[in-house]
Amino acid sequence: MEFSKDDVRKVAKLANLALTEDEVDRMAHDMGEVLTHMEQLATLDTSNVEAMAQVLFAAPDTASLRPDEVRERTVLGTKEALQNAALSGAGHFKVPRVIER
Amino acid sequence: MNEVASLTIAQVREGLRAKTFSAVELTAEALRFAEAENPKTNAYLAFSREMAESAARDVDAKLARGEDPGILGGVPVAVKDVISTKGVVTTCGSKMLERYVPPYDATAVERLKAAGAVIVGKANCDEFAMGSSNENSAYGPVRNPVALDRVPGGSSGGSAAVVAQGTAVVSLGSDTGGSIRQPASFCGVVGVTPTYGRVSRYGLVAFASSLDHIGPFARNVSDAASVLQAIAGRDELDATSAFAPVDDYQVEMRKPVKGMKIGIPKEYFEGLAAETGDKIHAGLDVLRRLGCEIKEVSLPHTPYAISCYYIICTAEASSNLARYDGVRYTARAEGASLTEMYSKTRGEFFGMECKRRIMLGTYVLSHGYYDAYYLKAQKVRTLIASDYSNALKDVDALVAPVSPFPAFKIGEKIADPMQMYLSDIYTITGDLAGIPCMSVPCGLTPGGLPVGMQIFAGHFQESAMFRLAYAFEQAGGVA
Numbered sequence: 001m002e003f004s005k006d007d008v009r010k011v012a013k014l015a016n017l018a019l020t021e022d023e024v025d026r027m028a029h030d031m032g033e034v035l036t037h038m039e040q041l042a043t044l045d046t047s048n049v050e051a052m053a054q055v056l057f058a059a060p061d062t063a064s065l066r067p068d069e070v071r072e073r074t075v076l077g078t079k080e081a082l083q084n085a086a087l088s089g090a091g092h093f094k095v096p097r098v099i100e101r
Numbered sequence: 102m103n104e105v106a107s108l109t110i111a112q113v114r115e116g117l118r119a120k121t122f123s124a125v126e127l128t129a130e131a132l133r134f135a136e137a138e139n140p141k142t143n144a145y146l147a148f149s150r151e152m153a154e155s156a157a158r159d160v161d162a163k164l165a166r167g168e169d170p171g172i173l174g175g176v177p178v179a180v181k182d183v184i185s186t187k188g189v190v191t192t193c194g195s196k197m198l199e200r201y202v203p204p205y206d207a208t209a210v211e212r213l214k215a216a217g218a219v220i221v222g223k224a225n226c227d228e229f230a231m232g233s234s235n236e237n238s239a240y241g242p243v244r245n246p247v248a249l250d251r252v253p254g255g256s257s258g259g260s261a262a263v264v265a266q267g268t269a270v271v272s273l274g275s276d277t278g279g280s281i282r283q284p285a286s287f288c289g290v291v292g293v294t295p296t297y298g299r300v301s302r303y304g305l306v307a308f309a310s311s312l313d314h315i316g317p318f319a320r321n322v323s324d325a326a327s328v329l330q331a332i333a334g335r336d337e338l339d340a341t342s343a344f345a346p347v348d349d350y351q352v353e354m355r356k357p358v359k360g361m362k363i364g365i366p367k368e369y370f371e372g373l374a375a376e377t378g379d380k381i382h383a384g385l386d387v388l389r390r391l392g393c394e395i396k397e398v399s400l401p402h403t404p405y406a407i408s409c410y411y412i413i414c415t416a417e418a419s420s421n422l423a424r425y426d427g428v429r430y431t432a433r434a435e436g437a438s439l440t441e442m443y444s445k446t447r448g449e450f451f452g453m454e455c456k457r458r459i460m461l462g463t464y465v466l467s468h469g470y471y472d473a474y475y476l477k478a479q480k481v482r483t484l485i486a487s488d489y490s491n492a493l494k495d496v497d498a499l500v501a502p503v504s505p506f507p508a509f510k511i512g513e514k515i516a517d518p519m520q521m522y523l524s525d526i527y528t529i530t531g532d533l534a535g536i537p538c539m540s541v542p543c544g545l546t547p548g549g550l551p552v553g554m555q556i557f558a559g560h561f562q563e564s565a566m567f568r569l570a571y572a573f574e575q576a577g578g579v580a
């Protein structure tokens with residue numbers, strides 16, 4: 001299938017991903033090739049098949065499901081959660097201005 | 102001291118018991134050797150000397166008090182750099198996380214430490230575990246210790262290479278579509294992908310959450326089983342980790358294999374080149390001589406596996422990698438607005454393969470395409486999983502090749518992503534079904550490159566898998 005440079009730019013925008021012109025070129029080619037391969041799935045009849053929603057659904061002893069109870073737990077404190085931030089202050093992550101006044 | 106490059110867990114244990122060496126001495130020697138050898142392969146991204154020395158001192162102190170230091174007491178271990186290590190930089194092979202220091206340990210790491218392991222360093226890998234050759238690392242490719250002009254496989258190439266090179270006794274890797282078994286086969290070591298949920302994913306940096314597994318590399322089956330023993334079992338911090346009890350693998354793997362039924366999936370041998378196929382057939386002969394009953398089985402949806410896998414894994418990856426937006430994880434590019442900052446950060450710090458998968462994943466999940474791609478793939482995944490459950494009704498395990506070919510040359514396939522994706526055909530199905538599978542060394546090609554034999558078993562049947570692998574290894578494997 002054809003995947004145009006405009007298609008690439010549209011998806012890149014959805015993904016918040018800045019691409020150079022070279023990358024747009026290469027991506028159009030690579031995505032076209034991969035999506036063409038994926039078209040084979042359409043030839044398989046899956047009208048009576050359930051989509052897999054849980055990997056171990058069919059496993060005996062699955063038991064990764066626990067009773068649905070709320071548990072109080074704090075894994076990281078504010079300091080630890082912020083220690084890898086690009087920019088932080090006063091206990092918050094800092095980002096460029098979002099709302100114009 | 103035994104040659105550090107060939108030590109096994111049993112030898113470390115015996116050496117410490119007999120006071121041939123202390124844990125501190127062994128750690129110093131292991132680090133010296135690893136640092137000296139690393140320039141040949143680039144398999145380690147970093148060494149964690151301080152953490153290692155302190156762990157070794159703890160082991161020696163326990164021994165001095167007459168306490169058991171744990172099943173991995175004093176054993177030098179490497180950890181793939183997508184697995185979080187508290188206080189030790191975890192880059193995921195990406196520029197995005199060049200300065201990222203996890204504030205907590207992955208559960209698997211915590212359990213390694215509790216078992217007395219000495220973590221000596223972080224192993225190189227494809228960026229965010231995306232790749233089949235370790236050429237996608239932002240810190241340079243890993244070279245295969247068996248043939249330095251060849252790839253070690255991927256994405257856990259560094260974890261396989263350090264074990265093959267002898268710069269760690271065992272290591273942890275992660276497997277989403279073959280990232281443990283394929284490098285294990287390329288480097289001639291044992292690599293284990295346990296059942297989905299057998300090992301907690303807490304602290305494993307997420308690539309595709311419904312497919313990600315942590316598992317061990319080792320130079321023999323027993324060592325791999327010991328590492329899995331140490332890290333397996335329910336963890337409250339990973340809701341998908343399983344409650345199923347963990348067997349005593351050292352006991353289970355020594356049970357006889359006579360009479361075990363083994364299936365060989367015919368789809369995995371069609372068109373397989375002789376250099377690999379001959380070795381797998383020789384391996385099957387060994388199992389036959391051990392009294393296993395071998396019959397052909399069919400996994401009819403195998404031809405759809407690559408499409409199914411690359412839809413699901415890219416969809417999950419595009420969602421998981423959305424968190425790298427310049428806010429919480431160190432790297433940020435400047436932008437006038439929030440969205441511009443997001444977009445520029447991601448454009449600047451992700452490598453090409455990550456970008457490709459984010460794009461594919463975003464596309465297959467986008468409005469108007471979801472049903473045709475993602476939902477369809479989840480249905481095909483059900484079919485692939487039932488292929489396995491049907492086949493495993495009649496047999497105890499399946500045996501197949503790991504990879505269609507042995508280690509290829511660095512640079513040979515990197516320009517063609519589709520060809521690289523197709524090379525995962527024999528390993529991705531195990532991940533899609535969530536069943537345990539492993540690669541065990543099965544001789545060398547006429548060109549001298551390692552071949553791996555793959556063993557699959559039913560959900561939580563790691564014991565059956567280890568039993569076959571151990572018997573095969575003890576019988577001498579394939580020359």
